[in-house]
Amino acid sequence: MKLNTEPNIARPDDFYQDLIDLHRDLTDEQSRQVNARLILLLANHIGDREVLREAMKAAAKIPHRVVDRLADERASS
Amino acid sequence: MLKTYDYPEFAYRPSADQESGLIRRHPVIIVGAGPVGLTAAIDLAGQGVAVVVLDEDRTVSVGSRAVCYAKRALEIWDRLGCADPMVDKGVVWKTGKVFRRDREIYRFDLLPEDGHRMPAFINLQQYYLEEYLVRRAEALGVELRWREKVTKVEPRDDHVRLAIETPEGAYELEADWLIAADGAKSLVRQELGLEFRGQAFNDRFLIADVVMKADFPPERWFWFDPPFHRRQSTLLHMQADNVWRIDFQLGPDADPEEEKTREKVIPRLKAMLGEDTEFELEWVSVYTFQCRRLDRFRHGRVLFAGDAAHQVSPFGARGANSGVQDTDNLAWKLKLVMEGKAPAALLDSYDAERVHAAKENLLNSTRSTDFIAPKSEASRAFRDAVLDLAEDHPFAQRLVNSGRLSVPATYTDSPLNTPDEDAFEGAMTPGSPCSDAPIRRNGKPGWLLQLLGGGFKLLCFGDAPAPLEVDGIEIEPLTVGADLDDVAALVAQRYDGGPGTVYLIRPDQHVAARWRRFDEAKVRAALNHALARRGRTQ
Numbered sequence: 001m002k003l004n005t006e007p008n009i010a011r012p013d014d015f016y017q018d019l020i021d022l023h024r025d026l027t028d029e030q031s032r033q034v035n036a037r038l039i040l041l042l043a044n045h046i047g048d049r050e051v052l053r054e055a056m057k058a059a060a061k062i063p064h065r066v067v068d069r070l071a072d073e074r075a076s077s
Numbered sequence: 078m079l080k081t082y083d084y085p086e087f088a089y090r091p092s093a094d095q096e097s098g099l100i101r102r103h104p105v106i107i108v109g110a111g112p113v114g115l116t117a118a119i120d121l122a123g124q125g126v127a128v129v130v131l132d133e134d135r136t137v138s139v140g141s142r143a144v145c146y147a148k149r150a151l152e153i154w155d156r157l158g159c160a161d162p163m164v165d166k167g168v169v170w171k172t173g174k175v176f177r178r179d180r181e182i183y184r185f186d187l188l189p190e191d192g193h194r195m196p197a198f199i200n201l202q203q204y205y206l207e208e209y210l211v212r213r214a215e216a217l218g219v220e221l222r223w224r225e226k227v228t229k230v231e232p233r234d235d236h237v238r239l240a241i242e243t244p245e246g247a248y249e250l251e252a253d254w255l256i257a258a259d260g261a262k263s264l265v266r267q268e269l270g271l272e273f274r275g276q277a278f279n280d281r282f283l284i285a286d287v288v289m290k291a292d293f294p295p296e297r298w299f300w301f302d303p304p305f306h307r308r309q310s311t312l313l314h315m316q317a318d319n320v321w322r323i324d325f326q327l328g329p330d331a332d333p334e335e336e337k338t339r340e341k342v343i344p345r346l347k348a349m350l351g352e353d354t355e356f357e358l359e360w361v362s363v364y365t366f367q368c369r370r371l372d373r374f375r376h377g378r379v380l381f382a383g384d385a386a387h388q389v390s391p392f393g394a395r396g397a398n399s400g401v402q403d404t405d406n407l408a409w410k411l412k413l414v415m416e417g418k419a420p421a422a423l424l425d426s427y428d429a430e431r432v433h434a435a436k437e438n439l440l441n442s443t444r445s446t447d448f449i450a451p452k453s454e455a456s457r458a459f460r461d462a463v464l465d466l467a468e469d470h471p472f473a474q475r476l477v478n479s480g481r482l483s484v485p486a487t488y489t490d491s492p493l494n495t496p497d498e499d500a501f502e503g504a505m506t507p508g509s510p511c512s513d514a515p516i517r518r519n520g521k522p523g524w525l526l527q528l529l530g531g532g533f534k535l536l537c538f539g540d541a542p543a544p545l546e547v548d549g550i551e552i553e554p555l556t557v558g559a560d561l562d563d564v565a566a567l568v569a570q571r572y573d574g575g576p577g578t579v580y581l582i583r584p585d586q587h588v589a590a591r592w593r594r595f596d597e598a599k600v601r602a603a604l605n606h607a608l609a610r611r612g613r614t615q
C-alpha cells in the first residue's frame with residue numbers, strides 16, 4: 001500500500017475544524033462544489049496515480065470492486 | 078439546394094456486368110463511396126488493382142457532416158495524390174480556444190513545431206472532400222457505380238456473393254474480397270449478423286451551418302455555459318465559402334423537430350452572433366451521438382472500414398480521420414495477399430492494428446462526450462469544478478476536455494513490429510506513423526513523407542546498402558545525404574538518426590523496425606515479420 005493512512009497531519013483537531021469551517025456558511029450545493037474543487041486540487045498535488053487509486057478505493061469503502069471494475073473495463077475495452 | 082454549393086449528380090449507367098445477365102467475379106468490391114470507400118478505392122487503384130465501388134446514392138455527402146481533417150489523414154491523401162485541392166479549398170487551423178461563460182480558460186496549439194508539409198488541421202465541408210476524392214478515383218480508372226444498392230451479402234468459402242438493386246432492376250456480383258465501407262448503418266454488417274456494441278448518449282445537439290461574413294479567426298472555439306446559450310455548450314468552426322459550423326448542445330429533453338425550425342434556430346443564432354450580424358442558414362439538423370464498434374474488422378473475406386466498423390461522437394474529429402487510416406492500413410496488405418506475396422494472416426494484423434486504434438478513438442471520444450454532457454450529478458460536479466479551477470490553475474486546464482482532436486494511433490503492440498534491440502530516443506518507435514520533415518532531393522525542396530510509403534523503404538543514416546529483394550518484395554534504400562538532403566537537420570532529429578541508423582518503413586508510412594547498424598539478415602527477417610510470413614526468417 002502506497003497510500004499513507006497513518007496519522008500524518010500535525011494538530012489534527014485544528015485541521016478538522018478548518019475543514020468544517022470551510023463549509024460553515026455554504027449551501028449544500030456550494031459545499032458540493034467546494035468539495036469537488038478540493039478533491040481536484042489535492043489529487044493534483046499528490047500526483048501519484050497509484051496513491052490516488054488506493055485513496056479512491058479506501059473512500060469507496062464497501063464497493064472496492066467499483067474502482068477495480070472500472071480499471072478492468074478500461075483495460076479490456 | 079445550398080447557397081454556396083451545387084451538388085454534383087452522378088449518373089447511373091448499367092454496367093456490362095448487369096447487362097451480361099451473368100454473375101461475374103471481381104477481385105475487390107467496395108460497398109460505399111463515402112470518404113472511406115473512396116480512399117480505399119484510390120489506394121488500391123493506384124497500386125494497379127481493378128476496383129468496383131457500389132453506392133446507393135447519386136451524389137456526395139448531403140448536409141452537415143464532417144468538417145475537420147487532421148494532419149495524418151491529409152498525409153494519407155497526399156500520398157494518394159489528392160490532398161492539394163483539399164488544403165487549397167479548406168481553412169487551415171491549429172489553435173483551439175475554450176471559453177467558460179465569456180472568459181477564455183484554456184487554449185491549445187495542435188502543431189507547435191514547423192517542418193511538416195501538411196497542416197495540423199483543415200476545415201472543409203464533407204461534400205467538397207468527397208467531390209475531390211471522386212475526381213481522383215475517376216482519374217485512376219476506378220469503376221464507380223452510382224445508385225446501386227447492395228441488398229444481400231453472402232460470404233462463401235473463397236468469395237462473397239452480393240445482390241444489388243439498381244434503377245433498372247437487380248443483379249448479382251461476386252468478389253474475391255469485399256470492403257464494407259457502407260457507413261454507420263452498414264447493411265453488410267447486418268447481413269453478417271454482427272453486433273455493433275457501445276454506448277449511446279442522450280444529449281441532443283443542434284448543428285447549424287450558417288453563411289455569414291464574420292471576423293472570428295480560423296480557430297476552434299468551444300464554450301461551456303456561454304452567455305448566449307446558458308448551461309449548455311457551443312462549438313464554432315470556420316469552413317470554406319464563408320460557411321460556419323455552429324453546434325449547440327440542447328440537452329436530453331429537446332424536441333428535435335421543433336429545434337430544427339427557423340423560429341427556434343434564428344433566435345439562438347442571434348443571441349450568439351448579435352442582432353446585427355447578417356447570416357443565412359445553409360443546413361440545420363439535430364443529432365444524438367453514439368460510440369460503438371465491431372469486435373473484429375476482418376470477417377474472412379469481408380473487411381470492415383470506417384463508420385461501418387466503428388462510430389464515434391464528433392468531439393475530436395475522429396470519424397472520417399480514423400476511417401481513412403483504416404484503409405491506409407488495409408490497402409497494401411490486401412494487395413500483397415491478392416498477389417500471393419503475403420499470407421492471408423497479414424489481414425489479421427489489419428484487425429489487430431485498427432481495432433487497437435478504434436479503441437483509442439472510442440475511449441477519447443467517449444471521455445470528451447462525458448465531459449461535455451455529464452451523465453450523473455457527481456460527474457457534472459467534477460466537470461464544473463474543473464472549469465472553475467481552470468481559470469486560475471494550469472493543472473485544471475489540462476483536465477478540460479472539449480474534444481481530444483484526432484491523432485494517429487501508434488501500433489505499439491502490433492504483431493508486425495520487430496521490437497527494438499538498440500537504444501533510441503524520440504517518438505519513432507516501431508509501429509509509429511512516420512514524422513514528416515523538410516528535405517531536398519535532386520536539388521529540389523521536398524518532404525520526407527513524399528519519399529516514404531507505397532512500398533517498403535529503408536531509411537538509412539549512413540552508407541547505402543544495395544536495393545534488397547525478399548521473396549518478391551523490394552526494399553528501396555533511401556540514404557540521408559545521398560538520396561535526400563536533411564536540409565533542416567530535422568530528419569536526423571525526429572528519427573534520432575545517429576550515424577549507421579536504419580529504419581524499415583512500411584508502405585503505410587509506419588515504422589516496422591530499426592537498428593543502429595545495417596544488417597541484411599535482420600532487415601530480411603523484419604520484412605518477413607512485417608508481412609506475417611511465418612517460419613521464414615531469411
Ligand SMILES: Cc1cc2nc3c(=O)[nH]c(=O)nc-3n(C[C@H](O)[C@H](O)[C@H](O)COP(=O)(O)OP(=O)(O)OC[C@H]3O[C@@H](n4cnc5c(N)ncnc54)[C@H](O)[C@@H]3O)c2cc1C
Nearest residue numbers: 109111112113132133143144145227260383384396397398
Ligand atoms: C455532425 C457530424 C460531424 C462530423 N465531424 C467530423 C469531423 O469533423 N471529422 C471527421 O473526421 N469526421 C467527422 N464526422 C464523421 C464522418 O462524417 C464519418 O466518420 C464519415 O463520413 C465516415 O465515412 P464512411 O465512408 O465510413 O461512411 P459514410 O460517409 O457514411 O459513407 C457510406 C456510403 O455508403 C453508401 N451506402 C450505405 N449503404 C449502402 C448499400 N447498402 N449499398 C450501397 N451503398 C451504400 C452511402 O450512400 C454512403 O455514400 C462527423 C459526423 C457528423 C454526423
